[in-house]
Amino acid sequence: MKKGFDNDKYVRMQSEHIRERIASFGDKLYLEFGGKLYDDYHASRVLPGFAPDSKLRMLMQLKDQAEIVIVINAGDIEKNKVRGDLDITYDRDVLRLKQLFTERGLYVGSVVITQYTGQKAADLFRERLRAAGIPVYLHYVIADYPNNVPLVISEEGFGKNDYIETSRPLVVVTAPGPGSGKMATCLSQLYHENRRGRRAGYAKFETFPIWNLPLNHPVNLAYEAATADLNDVNMIDPFHLEAYEATAVNYNRDVEIFPVLRSVFEAIYGDCPYKSPTDMGVNMAGFCIEDDEACREASRQEILRRYYQTLIKRAQDKDVESELHKIELLMRNTKITVEDRVVVPVALKTAAERGVPAAAMELPGGRIVTGRTGELLGACAALLLNAIKELAGIHDDVHLVSPEAIQPIQHLKTAYLGSKNPRLHSDEVLIALSASAALNPGARKAMKQLPALKGCMAHASVQLSSADYRTFRRLGIDLTYEPVKEGN
Secondary structure (H helix, E strand, O other): OOOOEOHHHHHHHHHHHHHHHHHHHOOEEEEEEOOOOOOOHHHHHHOOOOOOOHHHHHHHOOOOOEEEEEEEEHHHHHOOOEEOOOOEEHHHHHHHHHHHHHHOOOEEEEEEEEEEOOOHHHHHHHHHHHHOOOOEEEEEOOOOOOOOHHHHOOOOOHHHOOOOOOOOOEEEEEOOOOOOOHHHHHHHHHHHHHHOOOOEEEEEEOOOOOOOOOOOOHHHHHHHHHOHHHOOOEEEOHHHHHHHOOOOEEEHHHHHHHHHHHHHHHHHHOOOOOOOHHHHEOOOHHHHEOOHHHHHHHHHHHHHHHHHHHHHHHHOOOOOHHHHHHHHHHHHHOOOOHHHOOHHHHHHHHHHHHOOOEEEEEOOOOOEEEEEOOOOEOHHHHHHHHHHHHHHOOOOOOOOOOHHHHHHHHHHHHHHOOOOOOOEOHHHHHHHHHHHOOOOHHHHHHHOOHHHHOOOEEEEOOOOOHHHHHHHHHOOOEEEEOOOOOOO
């Protein structure tokens, strides 16, 4: 993928801008981190060159000033809500994030359980955190939040919430996913800080939409595709336009909540430091795009990727018609079709010509290789071997893993492990390849090409097994597939 984003510049600019915002408030700044603080793969896909841990690297520049508060909604704990990109529950992700931050030398001060109404699962999670030595605080449901400002700013509103003990000037409030209550946690702290005689500040770090890109820029439209399930809509910030006679892009939820947020600030402090929701943000990503067309193309591909994800959800009988219609509208607005994902027509043509499932992958430099289902390998397993053979300069007729080595594995699967499908999946063929590499120089040479597959685009003509999907994702391959089961 062609680089379009200067990550080093971003880390420098972003950390410096946050320092300036801390200084503007004096005592303390509560910084709401929208999106993912770690593993921001959406940003790395639409802004090629953006590192998935860029935000974490930026915080490392501020680690002596910063502490992290992780927020989780009690309802999400109760429902075992899963983070889709990692396939783990939100409560497990809290522990994962705590460990990741600590290993990087960042201080995690506490965990806050929001929307607490006595959920048993939340109580169990709180005890688990306490046993691990992690301070835990509870924030409660406030009736008619945030619209009933007099109630919110009272002893029966924010006053009921636990005050979070913090010790550093920058408090980063993050969460496993959306709807966790990050903003309410920040505002509750402003209320409690004011009662203690301290004037704390609030700011928001949200990468998307990028406020200083056009409203219909593909980067911003890709954000709408990514949040189609939340029905987020990008829009011109009317408050910013009125205050500064300048256009800035924000999204509907921040624009809708701003009058209430302004009232909350005025109720706590007597005035509001911001004239618009865009003013609240500290995002510098738009200043670090170095190749606009590369980011546009990457974002168009992300919209197509989200489209296929939604098709798969529909094939699983999930109610996603409104999401699908929205993404189809975004595709029309950006004038793209599935054929703009170059591997799609190649995979479908190969499958039609051969009469079996097939897959295609675009390699660095634009070369496209294919793989198809055979007697020994599934389509994705064949595709992986063909891709690394091509990258290693090994002729297509050469076997990296001999058929004689594959057949005993097939017998193991069917005779002893109860599998009806004797063909090797992607993970199984990689294990067979690694065994062959002990004696086969060609297999060793091909294995060294696996890191080069990261970021490559691939498509399959049928729905994939969970084993193939996980393997491709671990290799960093940008994978889509048709919502059609094999045999149909």
